Amino acid sequence: MTTAATEHPLVRDVLDTLEKRDPNQPEFHQAVGEVLDSLGPVLDRHPEYPAANIVKRILEPERALQFRVPWQDDAGAVHVSRGFRIEFNSALGPYKGGLRFHPSVNMSILKFLAFEQIFKNALTGLPIGGGKGGSDFDPRGKSASEVMRFCQSFMTELYRHIGPDTDVPAGDIGVGGREIGYMFGQYKRITNTFTGVLTGRGQDWGGSELRPEATGYGAVYFAAEMLAVNGGSLEGMDCLVSGSGNVAQFTCRKLIELGARPITLSDSAGWIHDPEGITEEKLQFVMDLKNVRRGRIAEYCEHFSSATWSPAPASGKANALWALPAQAAFPSATQNEINGDDAAAMVAGGVTVVSEGANMPTTPQAQQVLVDGGVLLGPAKAANAGGVAVSALEMAQASQRVPWTAEQVDEHLKSIMRRIHSDCLEAAQTYGFGSDYRHGANIAGFKKVAGAMLDHGLV
Ligand code: NDP
Ligand code: 2IT
DSSP: OOOOOTTHHHHHHHHHHHHOTTTOHHHHHHHHHHHHHHHHHHHHTTTHHHHHHHHHTTTTTSSSEEEEEEOTTSSOOEEEEEEEEEEOOOSSSEEEHHHHHTTTTTTTHHHHHHHHHHHHOOOOOOSSSSEEEEOOOOOTTOOOHHHHHHHHHHHHGGGGEEEEEETTEOOOOTTHHHHHHHHHHHHHHHOOOOOOSSSSOOGTOOOOTTHHHHHHHHHHHHHHHHHHHHTSSTTTTEEEEOOSSSHHHHHHHHHTTTTTTEEEOOOEEEEEEOTTTTOOOHHHHHIIIIIIIIHHHHGGGOOTTTTTEEOOOOSOOGGGGGGSSEEEOOOOOOOOOOOHHHHHHHHTTTTEEEEESSOOOOHHHHHHHHTTTTEEEEEHHHHTTHHHHHHHHHHHHHHOOOOOOHHHHHHHOOOOOOHHHHHHHHHHHHTTOOTOOHHHHHHHHHHHHHHHHTTTTOO
16 A cells, blocks of 8 residues: 555555565555554654554564364364464453454464454453464364364364463354354363353353344444434445354344345355345344354345345455445455455445444455545444454453343443444544544554553563
């Protein structure tokens, strides 16, 4: 990216060094570029940050672990997957962030996710540092016992690096309640402790009410906040939703509750368009399909004749899902799922608000097209922070050994999303970025972390 901000001499130097040192980490460079793009005016106004070399320090993970995960399939064949945990920054609290199990997982993807997590977690206002981990293990097509053996082997190494006051993983792509259960069981067995070491636990064994719902609900609350500032609301809007996993499902549920109409869902094989709208009844079908039977979203069309299915485009190509006429969009699948062409199609199709449920779903080009097109763009580190925020509330409940009601958690979630929204807007305005939430999120998150790093001295 070459904007005025990345031309700040310090920022340019940092980016050049990063690209030379880690040439094979494009997703990490992209995530770093996005944050640095906002920091020019901050560094000019706060000489204490350059003086302490905060930018270079913040780009280096405190610890990046990679380990071997051997496991056996049901036929007895031996496999070896790679396990990772990036403990990126603990200035604000224990490392906190999800685990992703997907064949694409590598150091670059996990470093981008862990880096984003630092600022997202700072925005929640709760005491959590930034981390991320996972494996290139592919859960698709594996039996429950294969998944269990894999999770146990993964935790047999990971357990020594984590702890309720050290590093608290949770779910992400390919890791939901089932996997958290298997990993928690193994951690408990090895350490003989029952603690809040993982979040997203089952509600009978320490999990918070509304943690499964929190990311999707939070992304919808954030969109509602952005619209409210401009006198609008989600009611009556047709909404494009991608993905069909945890985030997409609960995004749909909250949209339906608020009187909006989700009309699309997708998975790695393709996407469905239901112009009559995805209702709560249809969503129940999707939840059973995806969470229990673990099938493809194409099956939706066999049950609901109003819908059509289209195959996923080749990697990097435009996705016609984003070209459908609609007023709001909630990308909730994966990184870089919206490119510049998709963004142009969204603007042409009438989209006025985008709330990023997935992490880094829009390329830098797409973001620029959306912002230039007058679209309200809620960046991932703000818009999807509801999930990790409720994870931090789960940690609080684990420390208290007292569960909260769903109403209490929802009230906290709503007020956290409202405050993140206003903090982003205020930071953007203070540093000359108008109402650009991307810059606001980066600046508000960065300043909290940088301030704590200064307070802690050179560590
Ligand atoms: P799930 O595993 O529950 O669902 C992921 C969905 O995205 C599935 O529909 C999956 O399709 C699809 N998908 C995954 N990878 C790809 C790909 N490479 N190409 C196309 N489709 C893909 O994960 P979540 O819903 O938890 O996560 C979705 C996004 O939200 C991720 O970016 C994650 O980092 C982010 N996020 C999640 C949070 C959480 O609390 N879970 C919190 C904040 C952000 P298929 O079914 O075919 O695999
Ligand atoms: O990207 C994310 O914020 C998550 N996957 C949730 C992390 C968490 O610790 O709940």
